[in-house]
Amino acid sequence: MTATGKVFGRGKGLWDAKVMEGAKEDMPEALTHLGEEPRLRPQRVITVVVPDDKVSTVVDTLMEVNRTPAPGDGKIFVMPITESIKVRTGEVGDLTLD
Numbered sequence: 001m002t003a004t005g006k007v008f009g010r011g012k013g014l015w016d017a018k019v020m021e022g023a024k025e026d027m028p029e030a031l032t033h034l035g036e037e038p039r040l041r042p043q044r045v046i047t048v049v050v051p052d053d054k055v056s057t058v059v060d061t062l063m064e065v066n067r068t069p070a071p072g073d074g075k076i077f078v079m080p081i082t083e084s085i086k087v088r089t090g091e092v093g094d095l096t097l098d
Contacts, residue, residue: 001047007045
């Protein structure tokens with residue numbers, strides 16, 4: 001697992017597309033609606049690599065502990081990892097996940 005704390009993002013939040021379009025065009029009403037908050041907010045990125053048989057458990061756990069009634073809970077992307085190799089030992093595959 002790797003957690004990165006110095007990333008920035010916006011998400012959809014409470015800003016609608018018309019307001020964002022107006023902000024791009026420097027329309028005062030849109031900029032006022034956005035308020036003083038920075039457009040990009042600090043976010044966290046967590047990368048977890050697990051064997052295929054553990055993906056459902058990890059996804060379910062992340063959803064259970066991070067779900068709130070408000071927008072901004074994040075997203076989970078499940079992607080294939082085609083190979084892993086432990087540099088020091090040369091081990092490959094699931095052996096590298098220990």
